Amino acid sequence: MIGTIEEVIRDMETGVLDFTKNGECSGCGSCCSNYLPMSEKEIREIRKYMKKHGVTEKKHLMPTLYPMFDLTCPFLDDSKEKNKCTIYPxxxxxxxxxxxxxxxxxxxxxxxxxxxxxxxxxxxxxFFGG
Ligand code: SF4
Ligand code: SF4
Structure with missing residues (x-):
């Protein structure tokens, strides 16, 4: 997405692309990475939530052919029009x-x-041993 010159400069400075709409998160899921900085407490809480809500692994990008290239968070459900975090709370x-x-x-x-x-x-x- 090409924005104003100021936005392009900002993107280059941070290495982060701006996918917001009207300044708000659009829920596009582009930032939902398979690699995140997390604490032990956060990991425990997510495991508890997964167990309680039966959360399953989400795969992206032709999972049977190229599972190693799936760098998107396994909790991102992109099967609907609006991407959804399945462990949001x-x-x-x-x-x-x-x-x-x-x-x-x-x-x-x-x-x-x-x-x-x-x-x-x-x-x-x-979370899934994959
Ligand atoms: S989901 Fe992430 S990349 Fe997409 S608009 Fe929101 S913060 Fe930006
Ligand atoms: S935990 Fe949810 S919000 Fe965070 S990266 Fe994964 S899908 Fe996105």
């Missing part, structure tokens, strides 16, 4: 604070904070 803190139109200073602050206080998690592996 239990989603980790990074998903709660991140919006792709944040100013570079906020993006960098979040990046520094989350990668310093949490560990990088392969979501598919840790």
């Amino acid at each position: 239990a989603r980790p803190q990074i998903c709660r604070v991140f919006v792709c139109n944040q100013p570079p200073s906020q993006v960098n602050e979040n990046r520094e904070l989350f990668w310093r206080t949490r560990m990088p998690v392969n979501m598919r592996k840790i």
